[in-house]
Amino acid sequence: MPAQLTGFLAGLLFGLGLAVSQMINPNKVIGFLNVAGDWDPSLALVLFAAVSVNFIGFRWTKRRTRPLFADVFHLPTRADLDSRLIAGAAVFGVGWGLGGYCPGPALAALSIGSWEPVIFVGAMLIGSLLARLYEKNTLPAKEATPARGNG
Amino acid sequence: MEHFTPYSSLAGGALIGLAATLLWLMNGRVAGISGIVNGVFARAAGDTAWRVWFLAGLLAGGAIYVAFTGLPFQLRSDFPMPLLILAGFLVGFGTRLGSGCTSGHGVCGIARLSRRSLVATAVFLTTAMLTVFLITRNFVEL
Numbered sequence: 001m002p003a004q005l006t007g008f009l010a011g012l013l014f015g016l017g018l019a020v021s022q023m024i025n026p027n028k029v030i031g032f033l034n035v036a037g038d039w040d041p042s043l044a045l046v047l048f049a050a051v052s053v054n055f056i057g058f059r060w061t062k063r064r065t066r067p068l069f070a071d072v073f074h075l076p077t078r079a080d081l082d083s084r085l086i087a088g089a090a091v092f093g094v095g096w097g098l099g100g101y102c103p104g105p106a107l108a109a110l111s112i113g114s115w116e117p118v119i120f121v122g123a124m125l126i127g128s129l130l131a132r133l134y135e136k137n138t139l140p141a142k143e144a145t146p147a148r149g150n151g
Numbered sequence: 152m153e154h155f156t157p158y159s160s161l162a163g164g165a166l167i168g169l170a171a172t173l174l175w176l177m178n179g180r181v182a183g184i185s186g187i188v189n190g191v192f193a194r195a196a197g198d199t200a201w202r203v204w205f206l207a208g209l210l211a212g213g214a215i216y217v218a219f220t221g222l223p224f225q226l227r228s229d230f231p232m233p234l235l236i237l238a239g240f241l242v243g244f245g246t247r248l249g250s251g252c253t254s255g256h257g258v259c260g261i262a263r264l265s266r267r268s269l270v271a272t273a274v275f276l277t278t279a280m281l282t283v284f285l286i287t288r289n290f291v292e293l
Contacts, residue, residue: 015212021163053168088249097282099238127243
C-alpha cells in the first residue's frame, strides 16, 4: 500500500528532523521558551525552516487536484476564531511550557531510553480523551469538532 | 545564548518541512501530530493505517538518529513525576480542544497562512513563555 509506505516515510523524516534539531530534548525547548532568561533561540529557527520549506511545498502542490496516493486533499476549511480554539491553544501552551514536550517530540522520544516521554504520552492520551468527552457533553452536536483538526 | 545551535536547528526544521510536504503531496494530509494521533482512536473506515504507519515512522526517526549518533544531550532525570503527568494531560486536552499543536498549527497552518493557526500559535507560544517565566522566577513554586 503506497499510502502507508509514504505515511511511514513522512513520519520517519519528521522524527529525524525533531531529533536533529534536538526538539526531543525538553530542556532545549524550555530554553527557547525562557525569553526573559538565558534565551536559546534555536527553536525559532526550527520553526522558520520548517514553515519555509512547507510553504514552498504547499504552493508547489497547489495546482494538483488530488494527492498521489489518496483521493482528495484533506484541507482544514474553518476560518472562524472561536473560544475553543483560543482556550485549547492556551491550555496546550501551559502544558508545553511546564513539561517541555509537545506531541511530536514526545512521540519521537518514546524509544530513546527515557521514561519521561512514555509517561507524558500516556497522560496526553488521557487528556485528549477527556477533552473529547467534554466536547461531546457540552456542545450541541452540530458544533462538535471533528475528531481530526489541524494538528 | 551559549546553547544556540543554528545549523542543526535549520537542518532539522527543513527535514520537518519536507516531511510535511511529502505527507501533503502523497497522502493529502496535514502533518499535525496531535490530529494524527486522535484520528487513530476515531477509527474511521480506511483512515487508520496511514496514521499508525506515520507514528511508527516518527518513533523510528527518533530512535534511529539516537542509535547512530548517540544521545546529543543529557536525559532529564530530576523532573517531578506529578508535573510531567499534569503537563501531558494539559497538552492532550488543549490540543484536542484547540484542534492542533506545534506541528499542525505552527508548521502546517502558518505555511498555508491559516488565520486560525496563526492565532492559535501566537496564543500557545505566549502561554508557554509565560509559564516558563513564572516557574523560573519562582512565582509558581514547583
